[in-house]
Amino acid sequence: MLAFLLTLAFITAGGARNADARLSGGFIQYKSEMLSQMDKAKWKSTLKAMREVKLDTIILQFHQYGGTKFIPEGTAGVDATKIILDYAKDNGMQVFVGLKYDTRWYGNWKDQKYLEEVAAENKKLAKQLWERYGKSRAFAGWYVPQEMWNEDYTPQELEQLGKYFRDVGDECRRLAPGKPVAVSPYFNPGFGFLGADAFGQRYAQFLKFAGLNIVMLQDSVGARKIAPEEFEDKVLPYYSALQAAAQQNGAELWGNAESYEIVPNQPDENKFQPTDICRVAKQINAGAPFVKKLVTFDFFHYMNPYGFTYEDANYRDRQRRLYEGYKSQFALN
Secondary structure, three states, X not given: OXXXXXXXXXXXXXXXXXXXXXXXXXXXXXXXXXXXXXXXXXXXXXXXXXXXXXXXXXXXXXXXXXXXXXXXXXXXXXXXXHHHHHHHHXXXXXXXXXXXXXXXXXXXXXXXXXXXXXXXXXXXXXXXXXXXXXXXXXXXXXXXXXXXXXXXXXXXXHHHHHHHHHHHHHHHHHHOOOOOEEEOXXXXXXXXXXXXXXXXXXXXXXXXXXXXXXXXXXXOOOOOOOOHHHHHHHOHHHHHHHHHHHHHOOOEEEEEEEOEEEOOOOOHHHOEEEOOHHHHHHHHHHHHHHOOEEEEEOHHHHOOOOOOOOOOHHHHHHHHXXXXXXXXXXXXX
16 A cells, blocks of 8 residues: 555656656557558558557457458458568567457346357457467467456356456467467446446456456546546556456556547547547556556557558647657657
């Protein structure tokens, strides 16, 4: 508790940035238009931009979204994952390979038959991914895209969800012994959801069943519109609680800093836009004392200085400014 209070005092006093506090990696969320518009040269430019700001970890969030797969049939089409793995192998980077994002998750996670169905689909996809990409030295681990949050889970629900993640994770580790399995839960600090301590206790119980290796806690700053002056009350307690839950169960805690903000009065596709470096810097400073690594969601859509796939000049400018601001503050020293 004393260490936590000292951390709070340091951050809220606006202390200087810890020299070791920075992003280690970023998510890439595939979308259909990316795979049709992105050729090998554009992917290499994006990956080079990541490396230039010292990001060495790439998390490919999923390879299937609902019924859409992001794996080319045979040898036809651009194989983005192969391009990413090849570049990572040649440039000292590591890649976590994501499984299936099932769009029915939030309405069905309590249903045991549903969990068994999604587990079977994820295990089948994991086998396909390992057969296609497993020989790459850059294949560092797995990412299971189903998310948990600070729901008031019952003990039975925690056990049932834990068994789902254990089932999928065990198959991933059977295919690739020694490769860790990661997830990224989030929290809502608003009314009607568990507070940090209760969430930490529930998540510790869940991890006993789930057997996960890495937990990347989303800081929820972008999704929940949390201002920097609210970090002390609404963000840091969750980091502290999940740090304890992970330590109790032999898992690594990473931080997942959201690099977007919700901008009102925008078309749906532009409602989520890149935030500014001032806020991201404070997110990094806040999360760093609690975690082994910090990554961001997601690099491609919010920090890519090339603005690939976006026609809106203002949006591309926001991406570039966030990238250049991060480079200046965190990667040039």
